[in-house]
Amino acid sequence: MSRYWSDFVASLQPYTPGEQPQIDNLVKLNTNENPYGPSPRVLEAMQALLNEDLRLYPAPNSDRLKSTIAKHFKLDSCQVFVGNGSDEVLAHVFNGFFRQSEPILFPDISYSFYPVFCQLYGIDYRQVALADDFSLRLTDYLQPNGGIIFPNPNSPTGRLVPLDEIRLLLDQNSDSVVVVDEAYIDFGGVSALSLIDDYDNLLVVHTLSKARSLAGMRIGYALGAKALIEGLDRIKNSFNSYPLGHLQVAAAVASFEDVDYFNDICHRVVKARGALIESLEGLDFMVLPSAANFVFVSHTQCDAAQLSIQLRERGVLVRHFQQPRIANFLRITVGSVQQNAFLLGLLKETLAEL
């Protein structure tokens, strides 16, 4: 606390990211990273830039990356915004579109950064309860609002909203921006980006941190109507002209170019998820349907918080949220086949002892 802070700083309750321990040999199943590394072509593209040209500023608008993404999704470059991780993209989205007279809406159980962005920008919000089965009912969002945002698939639940329900929402909510935060869409969901040309208030946000295995590089993007992207660009150019460096752009471009690698690792994660769910159910876990690279589980007998501590002591990190309704759940990232086997072995041991 300091008398020099702007008034609102003292009131901020910052987001708590999942632990990034600097300890070797921990199996990290707590922050939904991909068990597979980025494409070798990504590493080669970065390698090629390790030279004296790093002394030069990057292109301020990352045009090469924008046009690569546009081409990949059959959009125009002016429909693409890029940023330093999807969190930065989301921050600009909240600032640019959600400072309205009505409160914005998002699920009560969801990405816990949303209320933090609201604090940062003085945005009023209303949390809409998920159904008892943790499904997201978009019909509940048909109420006056200054904007709507939800992850799809949702985190930490993993549950997916079908595209036709998103279309219904957009049909009936044309006065505010609807943001679909698709960080996990590549693990089995259907993206809302096919609706972008039909709805000028739809914004789809993606990250390269999950399916594209580049959490360590900080790259995210948003897709939407030209006027929405222009609004984001105005903010970005009033905040930091050069959010992405040379290596971020090169890594991202190469990632989009290596389609086969991407499809292969997504397929492997989805397959591993199926096997993991089956095994967890065999250990008396209740597992929510998941379209993401994690599963959200609750044990019929064991307390989730206690289980997460036990797992940590034995070298596996999973995520436990101290939050009403989900305090007895664990969010477990789908790891490699070996990591999942290790987790399951530990769970068997731990459950036997409890």
Next chain:
Amino acid sequence: MSRYWSDFVASLQPYTPGEQPQIDNLVKLNTNENPYGPSPRVLEAMQALLNEDLRLYPAPNSDRLKSTIAKHFKLDSCQVFVGNGSDEVLAHVFNGFFRQSEPILFPDISYSFYPVFCQLYGIDYRQVALADDFSLRLTDYLQPNGGIIFPNPNSPTGRLVPLDEIRLLLDQNSDSVVVVDEAYIDFGGVSALSLIDDYDNLLVVHTLSKARSLAGMRIGYALGAKALIEGLDRIKNSFNSYPLGHLQVAAAVASFEDVDYFNDICHRVVKARGALIESLEGLDFMVLPSAANFVFVSHTQCDAAQLSIQLRERGVLVRHFQQPRIANFLRITVGSVQQNAFLLGLLKETLAEL
């Protein structure tokens, strides 16, 4: 323009960065990049990270980089804040300390991003005129204010404020934060960081884009009292938990570790600046005293705007600002010995023709 924008978005006048043309063979003397690349040890450190671990999130607080910077400057880690370029650091500084009831103060001729940050955060500001010789008189800042910021050396002038004047200002201005933006300090200035332990309202902002040759990597930092850094961390953790990726941290750490390389290239730039100034004066340019890696010049006969166009046509970019008081000046980055010779040759030709 879109009806979905938050009200203030339409009013933003974004910062215009110097051109980053994607054309080969242009001599770029317009954005004050270092003519020398980063240390070979920086490239090696980045090389070592081109592997599958890029799938993992970085440490959210970049602790390794903070402790390296702290050690380098004989400070404590809790006195260091890091961000994605010094522009991001400055944005958080404006948001965190400058939203006050009194207007903030900065020079009328200065970094043109300052008024843009003010727009973004709704901050009232007053521009304090530089003296006729473009020197910055800190005694003019002894007036009610919500904060003070100035670059030292100033840009685009290159002029330096001596440390004792900064100390005098701090002695008489203890109710608001004083930010010394030292992007160019390593080319001959004396940093205000020696005053940090004496003044809890002093913040010093640095970048790795200039003297450390890493503009393409986007790394900046701030040094100050623990409570100021804590305020910045609260904002950062409400905006983007992971602003710096693995390679940014590794590059920055290695840069601080290779002291000899750093000293050598700074020395070379300073030496080249001296020679450049002498030659420019020989061509009838008035050159302001410079403690930066650029010179601010005005020709006794030739119009600056016209000269900048002529130079561009012949392959050299310099920076011209359409702004009262300095419309007849050019800001020219000190390039390599070869680049400077090329520039001088062109200037001779161009001046002879005009």
